[in-house]
Amino acid sequence: MQIENMVETDDIQRELTSNGRGLPILRGISFSVMSGEWVALTGPSGSGKSTLLGILAGIDRPTSGSVRVAGFEITNQTEGQLAHFRNEMIGIVFQSFNLISTMTALENVEAPMYIHPNRREARDQSMDMLRQVGLSDRLHHLPHQLSGGEQQRVAIARALVTRPQVLLADEPTGNLDSSTSKQVMQIIEDMHSRLKLTIIVVTHDASIAARADRCLHMMDGKLASPEPVQPPPLYFKKASA
Numbered sequence: 001m002q003i004e005n006m007v008e009t010d011d012i013q014r015e016l017t018s019n020g021r022g023l024p025i026l027r028g029i030s031f032s033v034m035s036g037e038w039v040a041l042t043g044p045s046g047s048g049k050s051t052l053l054g055i056l057a058g059i060d061r062p063t064s065g066s067v068r069v070a071g072f073e074i075t076n077q078t079e080g081q082l083a084h085f086r087n088e089m090i091g092i093v094f095q096s097f098n099l100i101s102t103m104t105a106l107e108n109v110e111a112p113m114y115i116h117p118n119r120r121e122a123r124d125q126s127m128d129m130l131r132q133v134g135l136s137d138r139l140h141h142l143p144h145q146l147s148g149g150e151q152q153r154v155a156i157a158r159a160l161v162t163r164p165q166v167l168l169a170d171e172p173t174g175n176l177d178s179s180t181s182k183q184v185m186q187i188i189e190d191m192h193s194r195l196k197l198t199i200i201v202v203t204h205d206a207s208i209a210a211r212a213d214r215c216l217h218m219m220d221g222k223l224a225s226p227e228p229v230q231p232p233p234l235y236f237k238k239a240s241a
Helices: 049-056 079-089 105-113 119-132 148-160 178-195
Strands: 005-018 021-034 038-042 064-069 090-093 166-170 198-202 214-219
Touching: 005 049, 005 198, 021 049, 021 064, 021 198, 038 049, 049 064, 049 166, 049 198, 079 090, 090 148, 105 119, 105 148, 119 148, 148 178, 166 178, 178 198
Parallel strands: 038 198, 038 214, 090 166, 166 198
Antiparallel strands: 005 021, 005 064
8 A cells, every 4th residue: 555644743842851951852843754755854953853863763762742654653662663663664874874894885785684584685685786876896895995975875775775665864975075975866866766765864955955855944943834845946956867
């Protein structure tokens, strides 16, 4: 059955405790993302974007409110259930790549496939994903032997090797130069089209936000508008292919 809304949040609140007092980080976030939609999450540093992304991934938990991904309520699940959920449903790309330094590119991509019953098939699937991001000649290189752009492409391959339905990316080009950033974002755009991924990307970069179908702008832990809005046409211009 086709799911219309792949991601749904309802009144997400996140509060930290500092010196015995509650410090609000997220203040009632409610929105939905349709299946196959690409949404950019924008806003100044400290507005709560990365915290929200962590909650969507099941890495962090909200103080209150609910999150549903593919109809699955994740906010009250055990750590084991959340680990299984992430492995099956979610791919995550970080700004800092988060590759394991002692493992080759192929081994890094293969890592999420540890529960796959057929090791040969898992290896073949990992090699194919590296081929899709243009790294078939870097399978046995360690992270320090790869450029920043190559490391991020390994991270993208790792995020997508389990064939997730949702890709979450937190400033995926934040550590890359502009030319390499364009290459990495083109790969993500190609994967979005090819795999029909639902994508939510946190970014400060207007050119990256311009690739999205829709932008959600955050300010002080809240959506800046009560309804999701399209990016301003004079500031965000849809990127050409």
